[in-house]
Amino acid sequence: MARCYGERVVETPGTPLWVGPYRLTARIATGGMAEVYVGRLVEASGPPGPMVAVKRLLPHLAKDSAIVRMFLNEARITAQIDHPNVVRIHELGHHEGEPYIAMELLEGRTFAQLRELAAEDGKRVPLPVALRILVEACRGLGAAHEAKDDDGQPLSLVHRDFTPDNIHVGLAGDVKVIDFGIAKTTPWSAGTEPGTLKGKYFYMSPEMIHARPVDRRADVFAAGVMLYEQMCGRRPFTGSSVDEVVMKIADGSLAPPSRFDPSLPKALEVLCLKALMQRPEARFQSMTELVAALEAVGDEARLASAGEVAAYVGRLFPPTDARRAALRRARELDPSVPGVTGPALAAPEPGAAVAPPLATPPRAEQAADVDAGPEERAQLEAAKAQARRALTLAAASAGAPGPASAPRPSVAPASAARKRALAAVAAGALLVGGLGAALLLRGGGLPAPERLARATRAASPEERARLLEGVARARDANDELLERAAALLVADAQWTAADSLADGWLEVSPRRVEPHLLKARASMRLRKGKRAEAEVAAARALSPDDPRPDAALAELRELQGDAAGALDAWTKVAAKTPGDAHALTRQGYWLSQAGRLDDAAAALTKALAGRFDAEAAAELGFVRFRQQRPDEALKLLARALEVRPGLMVAHYYRGAVLYQKGDVKAARATYLEADGLSGADPRPLLALCELEAHEGSPTGLDEARRRLRARFPAEAESLVKRCAP
Numbered sequence: 001m002a003r004c005y006g007e008r009v010v011e012t013p014g015t016p017l018w019v020g021p022y023r024l025t026a027r028i029a030t031g032g033m034a035e036v037y038v039g040r041l042v043e044a045s046g047p048p049g050p051m052v053a054v055k056r057l058l059p060h061l062a063k064d065s066a067i068v069r070m071f072l073n074e075a076r077i078t079a080q081i082d083h084p085n086v087v088r089i090h091e092l093g094h095h096e097g098e099p100y101i102a103m104e105l106l107e108g109r110t111f112a113q114l115r116e117l118a119a120e121d122g123k124r125v126p127l128p129v130a131l132r133i134l135v136e137a138c139r140g141l142g143a144a145h146e147a148k149d150d151d152g153q154p155l156s157l158v159h160r161d162f163t164p165d166n167i168h169v170g171l172a173g174d175v176k177v178i179d180f181g182i183a184k185t186t187p188w189s190a191g192t193e194p195g196t197l198k199g200k201y202f203y204m205s206p207e208m209i210h211a212r213p214v215d216r217r218a219d220v221f222a223a224g225v226m227l228y229e230q231m232c233g234r235r236p237f238t239g240s241s242v243d244e245v246v247m248k249i250a251d252g253s254l255a256p257p258s259r260f261d262p263s264l265p266k267a268l269e270v271l272c273l274k275a276l277m278q279r280p281e282a283r284f285q286s287m288t289e290l291v292a293a294l295e296a297v298g299d300e301a302r303l304a305s306a307g308e309v310a311a312y313v314g315r316l317f318p319p320t321d322a323r324r325a326a327l328r329r330a331r332e333l334d335p336s337v338p339g340v341t342g343p344a345l346a347a348p349e350p351g352a353a354v355a356p357p358l359a360t361p362p363r364a365e366q367a368a369d370v371d372a373g374p375e376e377r378a379q380l381e382a383a384k385a386q387a388r389r390a391l392t393l394a395a396a397s398a399g400a401p402g403p404a405s406a407p408r409p410s411v412a413p414a415s416a417a418r419k420r421a422l423a424a425v426a427a428g429a430l431l432v433g434g435l436g437a438a439l440l441l442r443g444g445g446l447p448a449p450e451r452l453a454r455a456t457r458a459a460s461p462e463e464r465a466r467l468l469e470g471v472a473r474a475r476d477a478n479d480e481l482l483e484r485a486a487a488l489l490v491a492d493a494q495w496t497a498a499d500s501l502a503d504g505w506l507e508v509s510p511r512r513v514e515p516h517l518l519k520a521r522a523s524m525r526l527r528k529g530k531r532a533e534a535e536v537a538a539a540r541a542l543s544p545d546d547p548r549p550d551a552a553l554a555e556l557r558e559l560q561g562d563a564a565g566a567l568d569a570w571t572k573v574a575a576k577t578p579g580d581a582h583a584l585t586r587q588g589y590w591l592s593q594a595g596r597l598d599d600a601a602a603a604l605t606k607a608l609a610g611r612f613d614a615e616a617a618a619e620l621g622f623v624r625f626r627q628q629r630p631d632e633a634l635k636l637l638a639r640a641l642e643v644r645p646g647l648m649v650a651h652y653y654r655g656a657v658l659y660q661k662g663d664v665k666a667a668r669a670t671y672l673e674a675d676g677l678s679g680a681d682p683r684p685l686l687a688l689c690e691l692e693a694h695e696g697s698p699t700g701l702d703e704a705r706r707r708l709r710a711r712f713p714a715e716a717e718s719l720v721k722r723c724a725p
Helices: 065-079 111-120 127-145 216-232 242-251 266-275 287-296 306-316 322-332 364-371 374-397 413-441 448-456 461-469 479-491 495-508 513-525 529-542 547-560 563-576 581-593 597-607 614-626 630-643 648-660 664-677 683-695 698-711 716-721
Strands: 017-019 022-030 034-041 051-057 089-095 098-104 108-110 167-170 175-177
Touching: 017 034, 022 051, 022 322, 034 322, 051 065, 065 089, 065 098, 065 529, 108 111, 108 306, 111 127, 111 167, 111 306, 127 167, 127 175, 127 216, 127 287, 127 306, 167 306, 216 266, 216 287, 266 287, 448 461, 448 479, 461 479, 461 495, 479 495, 479 513, 495 513, 513 529, 513 547, 529 547, 547 563, 547 581, 563 581, 581 597, 581 614, 597 614, 614 630, 614 648, 630 648, 648 664, 648 683, 664 683, 664 698, 683 698, 683 716, 698 716
Parallel strands: none
Antiparallel strands: 017 022, 022 034, 034 051, 051 098, 089 098, 108 167, 167 175
16 A cells, blocks of 8 residues: 655645544645545543544545455554554544544655655765664564464564665654555455565565565565665666566676775675575575674664664754645644644544535645745745735724834724725735735746646746646646646656646546546656556546556556566556557567467557557567568568668567578677667667677677677676676
8 A cells, every 4th residue: 555644745724524533634645545634533531642644545445345455454464563663553443434544643754755865965864874774674674574463373474665665764763664555464465466576676585576485584685775775875786677677686696885885894795795695595584683783783884873863854854844844734733732723623422423624725825835945935925024014004004003103193983994994905905916926936826828838838848847747736727737737747758747746636636537647657757666556546446447547557567577467457458449559569569578479479460450550560570580480570670660760679679580590790780770779778789799699709799798888887797797608
């Protein structure tokens, strides 16, 4: 289950909403599957309980049994773990037939967000701070590994997604493991299909890649990846594609950390490499062993104190940080807070009707304060000050004393009342105008059509993204305008802005498929796999017969390197859209990758039955090559290149066919032509290198290796090894 709180804060002041015994006063986040509120346990007798985060499924998903199962499994698993380094579940309940989870309210950031902000300044999280965070997270996950169910039976839990995104670092220096949404346990499934790769592939263990049984040592491997990243400033397994990264993990190909930083403590390097051993039995056998090893390194790699961690987080995210301020306001909306005025509601009587929350939006000036940067806040404050001065002058002209004015002569009552009324109108107009001017300066007051018009004239994709990102906040935004904004952002590959636009669009139209799909596509590109999966699930629940969610899922499975999942998803798309060349081509490609050549040929031939498609022809050409029909393959590839001369895979496949036919010279030239079109894809150069090795040409082999090292320096050694003579 995707984590919802901490991602974005949205205030919804008004009459509190009751969910079971919890009084909710402010929504703090909305995701593709759930929404999260700040709430408090309030019972008929006794003092109010602590502030909590209450997560509820979005109404249209609460009837989907698969999504409800995923939602409940995460809570049930997490509730079995009682440890200060694991987010605490207070209650799993039902309200009016819909499930909810009351959990510990966390304030801080994920380890990933700390690292990202540090990287913006060209720095890393200090090693002592990072080691403390990792050690505390490993303690929590170690407790999860040892957890038992209510009958005292071991859960045999494996998190399977132990990554920086799922480690929360609090403002007090506390560290907690979160998000057990795809965890594997003995008694409960994770709500996902067997045989698919789970988690972020950079952190997957070799046994996960090979689809072998996994245990706690897979999480130890993920901890080793995070330690390596911290030590080296780079990942241990990298590549230009998902397939290449997965292959490196499976092969165990990595450079020791000292190659990138010779000053690293040797003891730290040794334990890092042990955690990353390819065979599970060669790693640390538990988190307890890994924690003990990290603590034993000592002065060479000391662990920061909780206070030092808190100070570091506080420097990165000071009290003026927009999220901290917004969450603080969300807390203050609770009427239990002393000294804060608000609706003081008693707990509802058992069986009493529960009123829905007011849909009152935040005041414009509050919303601007939350979103604005320092310069924009200064503009807003200047506008407020100008409005206050206008109010003082207007009041003075009406006979009311200003802040430090001298007494004024009396006037007739009727005249004074009229002047006061006029002054109030004038002051209100100036105040609204001043705030409007400030919002206009920051772009917040631009109508949606004007934003789109300016975006089309923007000088750069970045400027266009800044304009389009705010379309969802415009008062006149509608689905048509939002679709146009989304299309422009997707065309520019401005995924962060697209992600933000999708959030706003979901608030406008939560039951439309399009914003969920936009959120899914943006999440994929931003490496938020679980969030993308949740949005696809939400879209499919809204429109089961729509092929677009299946296509989005297929794209996600391709990015994850999940061949079986990609084939299954594209097969569903092809079934829903008979004759769609793209769906049939992708289905044919994955059938080919699975070795099902006859089925692949049938799908690709069907794709070519209508309008000629160059990609389908190229893939069919490669299938014919593998079916030992090289002449037919060359004809198909020549036709594809006639239609699309820049189609890299057609050149690449043609090189393989030419080499099989014995035309080495033409194969070399074709591989080089493909390489000129390949961008970050190393396949053509690798094929050329393998050709030279097979031909026994020392000069050609040296040149191919030189090209590989020059083009792909980070992956050069592993690539060069693959074309050894």
